[in-house]
Amino acid sequence: MGNKITVLKKTMTLFSVITIVIIGIWAGYPKFERLFKSIFVHPFYNYTPGNINPIVDTSKLKPAIGVPVLMYHGIMKVPDEENTTLLNFISHMEMLKREGYQTISLQDFDAFYYGDFVLPPKPIVITFDDGRKDSYYPVDRVLEKLGFKATIFVASNRMNRDDAFYLTWEDLQEMYKSGRWDVQAHGRDSHNTFLAGDNKRKGKFLTSRIYSPKTGLESIENFEKRVEQDYLNSIQDIKSHLGYVPAYYAIPLNEYGEHYTSNYEGSAEFNAKMIKKYFRLAFIEGIVGEIRPYHLYSYTLKNSNPMQVVRIEPRNLTTTDIQKVLEAEYPTEPSLSLSYTDPSSFENFLTIENGPTEIKADGLHLKIVEPDSTTVVSAGFIYWNDYTVETRMQRLKGRSTVLLARMTDNKNFVAFGMTDNGIFLRERINGTTTDLRPSILKDSYSKKLNTFKMVLKGNTVTAYFNNTPVYKDVKISSNKGKVGISTWSNSMSDILVKNFTVHN
Amino acid sequence: MKRSILVQSNPDSVRDLRLVRVKKAFLGSIFFILLYFVILYKLYFIFNSTFNLFLEAYTFFSGLFLISRLIIAYFYDDDHSIFISPKKYPSVSFVISCKNEEKSIEKTIDTCLESDYTGDVECIVVNDGSTDNTLAAMKRSKKKHGKKLTIISFPENRGKRAGMSEGIIKSKGEYIVFVDSDSFVKPDAVKHSIDHFLYDPKIGALSGNSLVHNHDTNTLTKMQSVRYGISYDIFKACESVFGTVSCCPGCFSVYRKEAIMKVLDKWRNQTFLGTRSTFGDDRSLTNFVLRSWKVIYCRKAMASTIAPETYKVFFKQQLRWKKSWLREGTNAGSFMWKKNIIAALSFYINLLIPIAGPIIVLRVFFYDFLIKGDTPFFFIAGILAMSFIFGVYYYFIFENKHWWRVLQFTLLYTFVLIWQMPYAVIKLKDTRWGTR
Numbered sequence: 001m002g003n004k005i006t007v008l009k010k011t012m013t014l015f016s017v018i019t020i021v022i023i024g025i026w027a028g029y030p031k032f033e034r035l036f037k038s039i040f041v042h043p044f045y046n047y048t049p050g051n052i053n054p055i056v057d058t059s060k061l062k063p064a065i066g067v068p069v070l071m072y073h074g075i076m077k078v079p080d081e082e083n084t085t086l087l088n089f090i091s092h093m094e095m096l097k098r099e100g101y102q103t104i105s106l107q108d109f110d111a112f113y114y115g116d117f118v119l120p121p122k123p124i125v126i127t128f129d130d131g132r133k134d135s136y137y138p139v140d141r142v143l144e145k146l147g148f149k150a151t152i153f154v155a156s157n158r159m160n161r162d163d164a165f166y167l168t169w170e171d172l173q174e175m176y177k178s179g180r181w182d183v184q185a186h187g188r189d190s191h192n193t194f195l196a197g198d199n200k201r202k203g204k205f206l207t208s209r210i211y212s213p214k215t216g217l218e219s220i221e222n223f224e225k226r227v228e229q230d231y232l233n234s235i236q237d238i239k240s241h242l243g244y245v246p247a248y249y250a251i252p253l254n255e256y257g258e259h260y261t262s263n264y265e266g267s268a269e270f271n272a273k274m275i276k277k278y279f280r281l282a283f284i285e286g287i288v289g290e291i292r293p294y295h296l297y298s299y300t301l302k303n304s305n306p307m308q309v310v311r312i313e314p315r316n317l318t319t320t321d322i323q324k325v326l327e328a329e330y331p332t333e334p335s336l337s338l339s340y341t342d343p344s345s346f347e348n349f350l351t352i353e354n355g356p357t358e359i360k361a362d363g364l365h366l367k368i369v370e371p372d373s374t375t376v377v378s379a380g381f382i383y384w385n386d387y388t389v390e391t392r393m394q395r396l397k398g399r400s401t402v403l404l405a406r407m408t409d410n411k412n413f414v415a416f417g418m419t420d421n422g423i424f425l426r427e428r429i430n431g432t433t434t435d436l437r438p439s440i441l442k443d444s445y446s447k448k449l450n451t452f453k454m455v456l457k458g459n460t461v462t463a464y465f466n467n468t469p470v471y472k473d474v475k476i477s478s479n480k481g482k483v484g485i486s487t488w489s490n491s492m493s494d495i496l497v498k499n500f501t502v503h504n
Numbered sequence: 505m506k507r508s509i510l511v512q513s514n515p516d517s518v519r520d521l522r523l524v525r526v527k528k529a530f531l532g533s534i535f536f537i538l539l540y541f542v543i544l545y546k547l548y549f550i551f552n553s554t555f556n557l558f559l560e561a562y563t564f565f566s567g568l569f570l571i572s573r574l575i576i577a578y579f580y581d582d583d584h585s586i587f588i589s590p591k592k593y594p595s596v597s598f599v600i601s602c603k604n605e606e607k608s609i610e611k612t613i614d615t616c617l618e619s620d621y622t623g624d625v626e627c628i629v630v631n632d633g634s635t636d637n638t639l640a641a642m643k644r645s646k647k648k649h650g651k652k653l654t655i656i657s658f659p660e661n662r663g664k665r666a667g668m669s670e671g672i673i674k675s676k677g678e679y680i681v682f683v684d685s686d687s688f689v690k691p692d693a694v695k696h697s698i699d700h701f702l703y704d705p706k707i708g709a710l711s712g713n714s715l716v717h718n719h720d721t722n723t724l725t726k727m728q729s730v731r732y733g734i735s736y737d738i739f740k741a742c743e744s745v746f747g748t749v750s751c752c753p754g755c756f757s758v759y760r761k762e763a764i765m766k767v768l769d770k771w772r773n774q775t776f777l778g779t780r781s782t783f784g785d786d787r788s789l790t791n792f793v794l795r796s797w798k799v800i801y802c803r804k805a806m807a808s809t810i811a812p813e814t815y816k817v818f819f820k821q822q823l824r825w826k827k828s829w830l831r832e833g834t835n836a837g838s839f840m841w842k843k844n845i846i847a848a849l850s851f852y853i854n855l856l857i858p859i860a861g862p863i864i865v866l867r868v869f870f871y872d873f874l875i876k877g878d879t880p881f882f883f884i885a886g887i888l889a890m891s892f893i894f895g896v897y898y899y900f901i902f903e904n905k906h907w908w909r910v911l912q913f914t915l916l917y918t919f920v921l922i923w924q925m926p927y928a929v930i931k932l933k934d935t936r937w938g939t940r
Contacts, residue, residue, distance in 0.1 A: 010579055024540055025547070032544045033551075164551065 047141040049094065056100035061121035066299035066331035066383065067109055069125040071250075071285055071311035074134035079316060086138050088316050093142055095319040096124060099326075103148040105182055106248045110280055113306055124326075126150040127283065127311065129186060129250055131158060131167050136175060143180050153186035153250035153283070156237035160188075169241040176242055183242055185279070188233040190252040196263050204253055205230065206271055207262035217263065224270060231278050249279040275307055286310035287325065299331045301383045303480050334387035336379055336483070336502035340364075346497075350377045353410065353484070364500075366485065368398060368493035375493075378484035380502060382408050385480040390453040391500045393485065395446060398493020403452040404484035405461070406476065413484070414476055416454050416463045418446060425463050425471045427478070436461075436474050449498065528900065535896040538889045543571070545886065559867070562860055569853045570890060573742050574897055576846070580741035582803040584699040593623030594702075596694055597677030597761075601630040601667030602685030606637040608810070609685050613645045616683055617652055620691040623698070628654045628671040633661035664754075665785045669772045672764060680759045682786070687755040687809040688717065696805040697758040708763035708797020709790055710805070711740060711749050712756035717808035719906065724818060726906045727913040728811040734894055734910060737901045740801040746847035747798030750836055754786035756807035759793065767792035776831050779933050784828020791836050803901075822921055826928040861922050887914055 070092075074083040084092075102120040104112075109125055111117035126143075128135035131154030143150055152175070158166035167175075175181035187206075195211045196203025203210070206227055209218040218226075231249075238246045275282045286296040287310065300309050314322050338345045340363035347359060355375025358365040366375045387405075395401050395418075402417030411431040417424060422441035426433050442465070453464035459479060463471040483502055487495045546567045550560050598616040602609060609629070616627050627649070631639045642655050656670050672680055679698060683689055689712075697710050713736050719729035743749040752759075764771075771792050774781040781788060790799055812818040833855050840851045872878040888911055895910035 006581060006583070007579065014575060014578060021540065021543070025543060028540070029544060029547060032541075033548055036545075036548055 047090070047145055049097075049145050050090070052094050052097040052146065054100055055098050056122075058100040058102075058121045061100075064119040064121055064123050064331070065333070066301040066304075067104065067112065067119065067123045067125055068299050068326055068329075069127060069283065069309060069311040071127045071129060071283070071313045072135065073129055074132045075138045076134055082315065083134075084315055088314075088318075089139070090142055091319050092314055092317075092322060093146055093148065095323060096148075097146050099323065103150070105149055106151050106184065106281065107182075109300075110247070113281065113300070113302060127250065128152045129285075130155050130191075131172070131186070132165060133167055133171075136167055136171060136181075140175075140178070140180065144178075149180055149182070151182040151184055151248070153184050153248075154238070155186045155191050155252065156188045156234055157191075159241075160237065173242060183238060183246070184248040184250070185231075185234040185238060185246040186250045187252040188230050188237060190227075190230045190234075201263075203262060204255060206252060207255060207264070207267045209264045211263070220264070220266065223264060223267075227267075227270065228274055231274050235278060247280045249275060249282045251275070251282055251284050254285045272307060280306070281309055282307045283309045283311055285313050287312045288315070297382050298325055298329050299383070301331055303383060303385050329381070331381065331383055333504060334380060334384040334502050335504070336389075336500065338364075338379070338500040340498045346500075349379050350500075351379065352376075353378050362496060362498075364497040365396075366487050366493070366495040366497065368487065368489045368491075371490045371492075374486055374488045375495075376404070376410070376484055376486040378404070378407055378482045379500070380482040382481050384482065384502075386457050387483075387502050387504060388453065388455045389483045389502045390451065391485060392449060392451050392498040394449040394496045394498070396494040396496055398487060398489040398491065398495060400488050400493075401450070401452070401495050402486045402488070403454060404482075404486055405454050405456055406478040406481035407484050408478070408481045412478060413481060414454070414456070414461055414478065415486070416452055416461075416471075417486075418442070418450065418452075418465075420446065423465055423470060425461070425474060427476050429477060436476065437471050440470060449496075531896045531899065535893055538893050539571075539574075542886065542889050542893065543567075545882070558860075559864070562857075562864055565853050566857050569850060569857060570894075572846075572850065573738055574893070576742040576745050576850075577738045577897070579745050580801075580803075584696065584703045584802070586699050586703045588699075588702060590622035593621065593695075593698060594679060595624035595626070595677040596621065596679045596681055596698065596758075597671075597675035598625070598627040598681045598683055599630070599668055599671035599675060600627065600683050600685055601632055601664050601671060602634070602638065603632040603661060604634045604636045604638055605685035606634070606641045609638055609641050610645050612683060612685055612688060613642075613649070613653065615688040615691075616681070617649050618691065619689060619694045621694045621698075624677065625694070626652050626654065626675070626677060628656065628674055630667035630671050631655065631657040632664065632667040633658045663782055665772055665782070668785065669768060672761070672768060675761065678761055680761050680764060682752075682754055682757050682759070683807070684755040684809060686717075687714065687807050689756055690806040690808075693756070693805040693807055694758070696802055700800060700802055701758070701760060704798065704800075706798045707747070707800055708760050708793040709749075709752050709799045710758045711736075711744075711752035711790075711799070711801045712758065712805040712807050713737070713801070713803050714753060714755045715806060715808045716811045718810050718813065721813055723909075723912070724815060725811050725813055727909045727916065728818075730895065730898065730904060730906050730910045731913050732811070733902055733904050733907075734898045736801065737803065737898055738894060741803070742850070743847065744799075744801035746844040747800055748794065748840070748843050748847040748851070749799040749801050750790060750794065750832070750851070751787040752790045752799065755809040756805070757786065757790075758805070759789070760797070763793045763797050764789070766796075776835075777933055781831065783824050784832055787828050787832040788835075791832050794836070795839050819921075819924070823924050823928055823931070826924050827932055830928055830932060858922075858925055862926055865918060865922055887918060890914075 072084055072089070075086050075089045076083050077086055079085045099122065101122045101124045103126055104120070104123045106125065108117055112119055126148060128150060131152055135152060139150070154172065159169050159172065162168065172183050176183055190205040192205045193202045196208040197211050198213065209223045211217055235246055238244070287298055296310050298310060298312050312322070312325060336349060338349055343359045343361065346364045353376040355373060356367045356369060357375065357377060358367065366377065368375055389403065389405050391403050393401050400417055400419040402415050404413045404415055407413035411428060413428050415426045415428065422439045424439045425436045427436055451466050453467070455462045459476055460473045461471070461476050462469055462473055485497055485500065487493055546563055549563050600612060613627055613629060617625060619625060629642050631642060639657055646653050646655055654674060656674060658667070668682065679701065681694060693712055697712065700710055701707050714732060716725055716729035716732050718725050720726065740749055771789050774788055793799060812821055837852065837855060841848045868880045868883045873880050891910045891914035895907045898904065898910070899907040
C-alpha cells in the first residue's frame, strides 16, 4: 500500500507518538495507580457507621488483666467457610465499639506482657493473617471510622512475587504510614508443603524434612538451616521494605510440630527455640469459629505462654456468640463465694466435669452411683494463679472428700483431701499422680463436717485442715488453674458441700 | 473529491476555517488524553484484577485489537496514482439483482450508466420475480439507455445469488460492479476502483466506500451513518492494508471477472451445515476470491445506500449480517492463517471478541452488578471512551457531523445488539431473509 516515502514518514510519526505514549505511561502509571486506588479502591467499601453509641461506661471499670486477640483472613462479599463477610465483619466491629472495647497495638500488648503497661478496661487486638488485599481494602474505612487499629501478618513471598490476590509492598507501606496498621511477620515460604515421604505424604515447611525419591530425607542439619533461614527471610523482607524489624510472629499454618506428627519429632522443639530467638510474641489460631479446644482460654494474661498467644477466629460467628466468649471468659482476680445459704450460687458458678450432683437445701451433694467412678465439679478460670481456696464438706456416704486447685484439665491438678487412709496432698501431672507428702491418719474426723483450705502462692502450696496447717510450703510444679471438688469411691457415695470460697 | 453529503460545513470564510481547526485541535487532544487513560486503565486492570484469567485475557486482547486498528488504519493509503490513456480503460459491467424496488431502481441504473468512465460500460439488471412494477420501471430505463442496459427477468423469485450469477454470465465486461438496487454510485467511483485493479494485478476484488444515503432521516440512520463510516474507514481500511478485506458489501463492490469465474459454481451452490446458503452472498463471494487474490478497500470509490429507517427492519438486517458473519467467519478462518500474520491474528481475535462479548456483559451487569453489587461504572466509561476515540479518529478521516453518535450506537450495541449473537448461533440454519 502506498509508496515507500509516505510509509516511511508515517512510520516515523507513529514511532514518535508511540514513544511519547510509552514514556507518558511509564512516567504516569505509578501516579495513576495510586490515584486510582485512592478514588476507587480505598472507598471500595464506603462505610458509614451504624449504631455505635456506647452502652457500657468504661470510665468506671478497672484496668483489664488480660487481652483477647481476634484473627481474620479475608473480608469478602460472598460468604465462604474460611473468611468473614463484610456485613458480619462490620457487625463484629460495631459490637466491639458499642461494648466499649478499645483496640491496642501489639507494642502495647508487649509492654503489658513484659512491662508495666496499664491496659484499658476492655482491650482487644485485631489481627489479619497472610496479607490479602481483602484484608485491607474493605476493612480500612471501617477501622478508620471506628478509630480501631489492626495488625496484619504477611507471608512475604506473596508480596515478593507480586501475587495480585495479595497486597503489594507499596500497599503495606501505605498501611503502615496510616498509623492504623502494623505489619508483622508470618514467614516467607513457610506456607509451602512438599513431599515428606515415599507414599506421597505431604509435609509442612516448618515441621517436616523434605523427601526426595533419589536422595531420601533431608538431613537434620539442612532442615534446621532451611527453617531458620525462613524466619530470617521473613524478618529481612519486612525490614527492607518497611524499615523495621518485626518482633511478632503468627505461626504459619498454625503449626510448628507440637500437635501433629511429622517426619521429624525434633521440629517442635527447634521451631519453639527459633521463635523464642527471633520474636517476642507468637500467635496461634486457637478458637476457630465454633470449634473451641478445651484447654484453650481466649484471653492472654501475664502468666500465659507468650509463644502461643491464643487468638479467636470469628469467621462468620454472630456478634452474640463472640460477645459470649469475650464476656464469659473476661479475666478477673480469683474470687468465688458459694454457700448452702444461697443454693443457686452452686448452680451458677460450678461446672460439672463428671458424675451426678444434686443441690439441696443443706448444700451441694456430689454422688457416686456407679462404683469405681469419680465425680468432679470445677469453678474459676485456668489462668488463676495465686489464691486461697477453702471448702466445708462432709462425707455422708462413700470413701473420699477432695479439694482441687491449679486444675488445667482432668490430668493436671493439686489435690488435698481425706480418705479412709487419712489426709493426703497429691499432685497430678499429665495423668500421673504422686504424693507430695506422706498421708496423715486422722480417722476420727472422717465423717464430720471438715474445713479444707489451700493457699497457693507461686510454686508452693500450704494446706490447712480445720484451720490447722498440716502441710506447709510444699513445692508443686503447676502455676495456674481452676479450683474444684471431687470424690472417688468403689461404692455408692454422697458428699455434702456446705461452702466453697476463693479469695486472693 | 466530492464530499458534499455528510460534510458538516463548507468552510467559506477564514473564520470558519479557523473554527474547524480549533475544533479539531480540541478533539485531537481529547483523543490522546482518553487514549492515554484507557491504556493506563487497561494496564491497571490487568495488573490488579484478582485471579480472573478470562476477564484479563478479554481486556488484553480486545484492547490490543482496538488500539492496533488505530495504528494500522493510519497506514491505509488509498494510493492508485497511475496514468493510463483514457481510451485504454477496460470494459465494466454493472450487475444489479433486485426484487420489488420500483421506487429506486431507475435512479440506481441512471447513476451507474452516467458514471464518469472512459471505458465501455454496460448494466445488467435482474428482476428476481418482483410482484410490483419493478419490471415496468426497468423497461422505462431501457428506453432511456438503449443497448447499454440488459434486462433479465425471472418469472418467480430465485434468490439473490441466482440473479447475480445470471448477471455475471451475461456480462461482457472485464470487471463486474455489484450494486444494490437501493444504492447510488458516485460518478468517479468506478474510475477510482479500476485504477486500483490496473495498479496491482494481484487484486481480485475491491470494496467501495458506501455512505448512508438517508443519513439525516432519524436517530437510527444518523447512528448508522457513523457505524458505516467507522467500519469502512477504520476496520476495512485496516484489512485493506494487508489486502485481506473479508467482505466487499453488496451495496457497492467491484470484482475482476477472471477472479469470479473460477469460483462461480462453488459460490452459487454453497452449502453450510447441510443447508443451502442464501444470504451473505457478498461476504461469501469475497471469501472465495480472497483465497487466491488480494482484496482491498478504496475510500475514494464512494456510493450511498439506503439504510433501514425502522428498528424492526434494522434488527432483522443486523441478525442476517451476524449469521453470515458467523458462517463466513468460520469459512475464512480455514485459510486466513496463510495470509499476513498480523492480518490473521487480527482476524481470529476479531472472531472471538463478539462471541465472548455477551459473556462479559452478563458478568458485568448481572453477576457483578446485581449479585455482588459492583457498579459497572468503569466498564461503561471504558466502552464509551473507546467509542469516543474511534468517533474522533473517524471524524479526522471524514468530517461526518454525526460522528459523536458512535456513543449512542455503542450503547445500543452493548445493551441490545450484542444479544443477537447467541441468537444468531442458534438460528444459523434458518436461511430465510426475514426482510426485504
